[in-house]
Amino acid sequence: MAERTGYPDGAPCWVELATPDAAAVSGFYAGLFGWTCQDQGEEFGHYTMCSLDGRAVAAISPAQGAPPAGAPSSYWSVYLATSDVDAGAATVEANGGKLLAPPMDVPGFGRFAYATDPTGAAFGLWQAGPFSGAQLHDEPGALCWSEVTTTDGAAADTFYRALFGYEQEQTGDGAAFDYTVWRIGGTEVCGRLQMDENWAGIAPHWMAYFAVPDCDAAVRRVTELGGALGYGPFDTPHGRMAVVSDPAGAHFTLCRRPG
Structure with a gap:
């Protein structure tokens, strides 16, 4: 298996689905890819971690607020690895992008920001803490x-x-x-x-x-x-x-x- 323990800056390292009904679509992805989908509970906003053979591959999250401009109510987001999310966020703004969520900590996992590029495409930045991102890459279901x-x-x-x-x-x-x-x-x-x-x-x-x-x-x-x-x-x-x-x-x- 193509297991991953880290990613270089700029590499897609994580994907997350925002959707109005996370519980409903969890069954779809479990049936399609064989994912085990585990709701992390109310404390974590019912964030659902999806794994294959015990290795994290993606997440499903209840949609919060309005989606990015032009995006459907349910959409996948790609996160790009960075060793310094604060510097990355500053570079986003200096080059015509827009921060939708400024850098913030996810206790026990890492640090992230969410932005749009100058053309309007939304993406995330992820600075690894204990969690570096998807633990499988380029394998069926990943x-x-x-x-x-x-x-x-x-x-x-x-x-x-x-x-x-x-x-x-x-x-x-x-x-x-x-x-x-x-x-x-x-x-x-x-x-x-x-x-x-x-x-x-x-x-x-x-x-x-x-x-x-x-x-x-x-x-x-x-x-x-x-x-x-x-x-x-x-x-x-x-x-x-x-x-x-x-x-x-x-x-x-x-x-x-x-x-």
């Missing part, structure tokens, strides 16, 4: 990729490069398909997709990809559990994928890795 999907690819590239110093490479043609892969120390960690006219009405956002052993079977399971297929399945050089949503409308991508 996060395997993340990307910011935006209306202004150049602005997003500039903002996140200022935040984390990503090495960014255009892997599309820059026109019909505008995609940049972001690396840290030569290792691919996440990416950026420029939306075109086919994305009309969809707000900029970070997309979470979860690995599955069989994409087509996983799509069937999504619909059996009350979710919906948005697009796909389709083949790419990086695997077979499908964009789906849970019963509350939160979108995410299923990915069967090649090989």
Whole structure:
């Protein structure tokens, strides 16, 4: 298993679902990915930790207040690792982003902030304490990729490069398909997709990809559990994928890795 005990600055390290009814969708994800979903109780705002074989992979949280501008009432958030969340928050504001939640401690876990980039995509910053983030990566049922999907690819590239110093490479043609892969120390960690006219009405956002052993079977399971297929399945050089949503409308991508 691809177990993780830490993440370099700028790497997606945690994903969290905000939803109006955490208890209801917990069953969906348990049925789809085999997660064990444990409500942490009223003391922790009924935050639900999701795990595979005892290893934390994600969380489900009751939605608090209004969602980010343009976001549905239920949505996945991607958190990027940082060794200094306060410095990261200052960099966000200095480069045209907006803090939605200033840096604050999560006792016994770490420190976080939540923000939007200049294009409107919301994301989190996570500074590890005892908890560094997802303990599995790129395994069935765990996060395997993340990307910011935006209306202004150049602005997003500039903002996140200022935040984390990503090495960014255009892997599309820059026109019909505008995609940049972001690396840290030569290792691919996440990416950026420029939306075109086919994305009309969809707000900029970070997309979470979860690995599955069989994409087509996983799509069937999504619909059996009350979710919906948005697009796909389709083949790419990086695997077979499908964009789906849970019963509350939160979108995410299923990915069967090649090989």
